[in-house]
Amino acid sequence: MRSIVAGVIAGLMLFALPVAAQATAQSPVSATTNEPPAQLSGQVLDAVSGRPVRAALIGVAELGQWTMADGKGVFRLTNVPPGDQELVVRAIGYSPVHVTTQFMARDSLSMQVVLTPIPPTLSTVRVEAEFEERYAMRLRQFEESRSMGIGRFLDWRFFEKHKNTSVSSLLHGRFGALRVGLAGTDGGNRLLITRSGIPCMPVMWVNGLREDAPSIRLDWLNTSDILGFEFYTPATTPARYNATGAPSARALEPSGGAACGTVVLWLK
Structure with missing residues (x-):
């Protein structure tokens, strides 16, 4: 497994992270490449409390590939085409984050995502x-x-x-x-x-x-x-x-x- 380590990009923190087995979002490999796909796994956490963010959506928006985090904030996204892909992570009540990540053939990436809550405000x-x-x-x-x-x-x-x-x-x-x-x-x-x-x-x-x-x-x-x-x-x-x-x-x-x-x- 190749881990993305260190750095804060637009509210997204990336660390090496062991991830439990998770139901997989299966999507067909892009027809534009014959290289074996990569996969991404990780966990989504609340930036304030540190608790898991359940039901967060993680995906490559441009390709329409999405998966949802489970009750522990854990997710796995498979069949990601090699190359630079813009990952999007969003959840209700949190500011979404976007980050571009390079995937290589047969990559297995681990990621920890930290979302910042949107403070409740009256109009x-x-x-x-x-x-x-x-x-x-x-x-x-x-x-x-x-x-x-x-x-x-x-x-x-x-x-x-x-x-x-x-x-x-x-x-x-x-x-x-x-x-x-x-x-x-x-x-x-x-x-x-x-x-x-x-x-x-x-x-x-x-x-x-x-x-x-x-x-x-x-x-x-x-x-x-x-x-x-x-x-x-x-x-x-x-x-x-x-x-x-x-x-x-x-x-x-x-x-x-x-x-x-x-x-x-x-x-x-």
């Missing part, structure tokens, strides 16, 4: 549908605001795409006038805009309710918390967010109206 459509159903009311209000065509918006997909980046880094300078700076008595990172050369904090709304305290600290937020982000300059703030009241006497406090602009956050 993107289903995941997004469940997500949108769970936060339907907040997402609807965010989309209604965005459809008006004024203001600047970032949706949950943006924050999901940048989930390994801090909220401060994502928002700083993104909309020109809006930046992130240290403000407030606790010295935390907050959103600021510049009014008459002086930084001031925009009015903050969270899930439809105005935050009367100084603007929320960005240090407290993770990107995974955010469903939607809206930013309006003083001139573009919608009437429903333009709370009445006199502008703050202190620049680093949110104004009574929207003199420093408005930020609307939709959180989970």
Whole structure:
């Protein structure tokens, strides 16, 4: 028996391997050669658990020669024509592998095949549908605001795409006038805009309710918390967010109206 030893090719590991007797898939020898055929035997294993993969299909697809692994993952393929043949190994729930192997007349090859499981995943459509159903009311209000065509918006997909980046880094300078700076008595990172050369904090709304305290600290937020982000300059703030009241006497406090602009956050 000639053994194929060592190497990893497209997920296929080849080793010398003693193989138990196995029911044989018999196929006629190719009519293109009079040389005696070769045979291939081996075992198919799971790359993660190391357990046998039963009912895996092994064959030379181009010639239509196939055999199936038994309950121990063991297989034997006979009557393989000499020459370079592309072997295909596939099983339900695993990534298929293809490897080209040279067969010689009367060869008896032994092979161990390692298949990589395909991780179970929910379809993107289903995941997004469940997500949108769970936060339907907040997402609807965010989309209604965005459809008006004024203001600047970032949706949950943006924050999901940048989930390994801090909220401060994502928002700083993104909309020109809006930046992130240290403000407030606790010295935390907050959103600021510049009014008459002086930084001031925009009015903050969270899930439809105005935050009367100084603007929320960005240090407290993770990107995974955010469903939607809206930013309006003083001139573009919608009437429903333009709370009445006199502008703050202190620049680093949110104004009574929207003199420093408005930020609307939709959180989970």
